[in-house]
Amino acid sequence: MKSKFGIPRQSGLVSELTGSIVFEPAYQRMEAIRGLEDFDYLWIIWEFSENRNQTSGDVSLTVRPPRLGGNKRMGVFATRSPFRPNNLGLSCVRIDRIEEDKKRGPVIYVKGADLMDGTPIYDIKPYVTYADSHPEARSGFVDQSEWQELEVVIPEAVSKQFSTEELASLRKVLSLDPRPRYQDNPERVYGMPFGDYDVRFKVDGKMLVVTDCKRPSLDYETLWHRLTPLYEPGEAKAIVRWVLDVRFGLSMADILGGKLGELSIDDQTELASVMQRLENGEPVQYIIGVADFYGRQFHVAPGVLIPRPETSELCRWIIEGEAAKNVLDIGTGSGCIAITLALEMPEAKVTAWDISDEALQIAQQNANTFGAQVTFEKKDALNLQEEAGLWELIVSNPPYICDKEKAAMEPNVLGYEPHLALFVPDDDPLRFYRAIASYAAKALKPQGWLYFEINPLYADALAELLRLMSYHDIEIKQDQYGKQRFLKAMKI
Numbered sequence: 001m002k003s004k005f006g007i008p009r010q011s012g013l014v015s016e017l018t019g020s021i022v023f024e025p026a027y028q029r030m031e032a033i034r035g036l037e038d039f040d041y042l043w044i045i046w047e048f049s050e051n052r053n054q055t056s057g058d059v060s061l062t063v064r065p066p067r068l069g070g071n072k073r074m075g076v077f078a079t080r081s082p083f084r085p086n087n088l089g090l091s092c093v094r095i096d097r098i099e100e101d102k103k104r105g106p107v108i109y110v111k112g113a114d115l116m117d118g119t120p121i122y123d124i125k126p127y128v129t130y131a132d133s134h135p136e137a138r139s140g141f142v143d144q145s146e147w148q149e150l151e152v153v154i155p156e157a158v159s160k161q162f163s164t165e166e167l168a169s170l171r172k173v174l175s176l177d178p179r180p181r182y183q184d185n186p187e188r189v190y191g192m193p194f195g196d197y198d199v200r201f202k203v204d205g206k207m208l209v210v211t212d213c214k215r216p217s218l219d220y221e222t223l224w225h226r227l228t229p230l231y232e233p234g235e236a237k238a239i240v241r242w243v244l245d246v247r248f249g250l251s252m253a254d255i256l257g258g259k260l261g262e263l264s265i266d267d268q269t270e271l272a273s274v275m276q277r278l279e280n281g282e283p284v285q286y287i288i289g290v291a292d293f294y295g296r297q298f299h300v301a302p303g304v305l306i307p308r309p310e311t312s313e314l315c316r317w318i319i320e321g322e323a324a325k326n327v328l329d330i331g332t333g334s335g336c337i338a339i340t341l342a343l344e345m346p347e348a349k350v351t352a353w354d355i356s357d358e359a360l361q362i363a364q365q366n367a368n369t370f371g372a373q374v375t376f377e378k379k380d381a382l383n384l385q386e387e388a389g390l391w392e393l394i395v396s397n398p399p400y401i402c403d404k405e406k407a408a409m410e411p412n413v414l415g416y417e418p419h420l421a422l423f424v425p426d427d428d429p430l431r432f433y434r435a436i437a438s439y440a441a442k443a444l445k446p447q448g449w450l451y452f453e454i455n456p457l458y459a460d461a462l463a464e465l466l467r468l469m470s471y472h473d474i475e476i477k478q479d480q481y482g483k484q485r486f487l488k489a490m491k492i
Contacts, residue, residue, distance in 0.1 A: 310480070473488075
């Protein structure tokens with residue numbers, strides 16, 4: 001459910017409603033839930049995140065429970081009202097299945113959820129029958145008032161828009177009467193988001209009739225605002241504009257001119273899917289399959305690191321300062337460095353290595369797209385065979401982020417980009433640089449250059465390592481953000 005309106009007032013009331021629980025990067029390992037597959041139900045401790053601004057400051061000590069018609073007040077701690085001093089909620093859901101996702105780690109699929117999409121979950125605990133089940137317990141005012149379900153009428157034109165399972169869920173949600181309890185106007189048309197649709201209905205007595213059901217109108221403001229929980233407004237706008245341009249061919253002039261509302265049903269469905277993936281934190285480059293780099297759009301997929309703007313600065317530094325004839329790129333990934341150098345330095349013969357078959361396939365595809373002459377080979381940067389005098393220039397953007405730095409990284413990087421291309425152990429942050437520099441010490445021709453993209457935390461340590469390996473003319477260069485990001489050194 002995408003809105004508070006229409007969510008069942010308690011968990012378990014609509015068993016047809018399904019949801020999934022995903023974990024923060026630090027807990028995305030199956031061992032964290034080992035044994036949970038032997039339980040049927042789960043307690044969820046979560047936050048009424050949509051009420052943050054409404055529950056700050058003074059909190060009323062009494063609320064009006066819907067069960068009592070919204071007219072009688074009870075103590076807030078005698079109810080399950082969302083307007084609570086601490087914003088915490090508690091639900092009990094049935095475990096449907098547990099799966100391991102390649103990108104997100106363990107995913108718990110549940111039934112009977114009563115939460116909005118994106119609800120923050122602070123903890124989960126297994127339901128234990130001997131301690132949690134109390135059939136003889138009294139339930140206060142809940143025992144004293146009967147909750148009568150509504151008869152729901154859904155026209156055939158609306159029904160055919162949903163699958164059998166979706167229709168059953170919608171019917172059950174509506175039967176529980178999602179209106180505020182003090183509303184009882186048979187002429188009023190109510191609206192409720194359900195999946196990608198806006199459902200409109202009227203209620204007369206004990207009968208609810210659906211009057212309309214359609215996808216919400218698309219507009220640029222709504223789309224980018226949906227991404228603000230993950231991105232700053234400027235970045236959210238840029239992401240949406242890029243998606244609309246690359247995937248749907250809409251310029252900013254088209255967007256302002258209302259062309260967004262003219263998308264076909266298929267395109268609307270695709271856009272809804274793209275937005276959902278973006279809201280889940282998946283990088284936009286993987287969703288649309290391309291990343292901008294040095295004025296070109298490179299194909300990317302989850303098997304390769306997304307090219308960064310900083311890396312294009314490394315290419316520019318090389319292009320503006322060198323005239324090498326034999327160039328080697330170690331750890332090529334998408335091929336962005338090797339292909340850029342081959343195209344911008346047409347006199348150079350460029351070779352690129354990577355340990356990943358998937359990366360080499362994507363890099364070759366990019367080279368074919370741009371007509372770049374690059375030789376790709378499978379090599380392990382940590383186990384390179386000694387060679388002498390082959391290259392005039394070697395460049396590498398190897399893994400350089402320590403495991404301890406993960407906590408400060410964005411979830412969309414940790415959850416989707418290949419860790420093989422990102423991380424090194426805390427106790428050996430220079431392992432790739434040491435191996436590559438050792439190879440280059442003999443493989444470079446005299447006066448040949450070694451270029452690196454580096455971790456600013458270890459810039460000085462790397463420079464000292466290269467000095468000890470007899471490299472000269474070592475220079476560290478800052479990126480556009482003022483961080484020590486690049487290094488070059490000459491072999492004498």
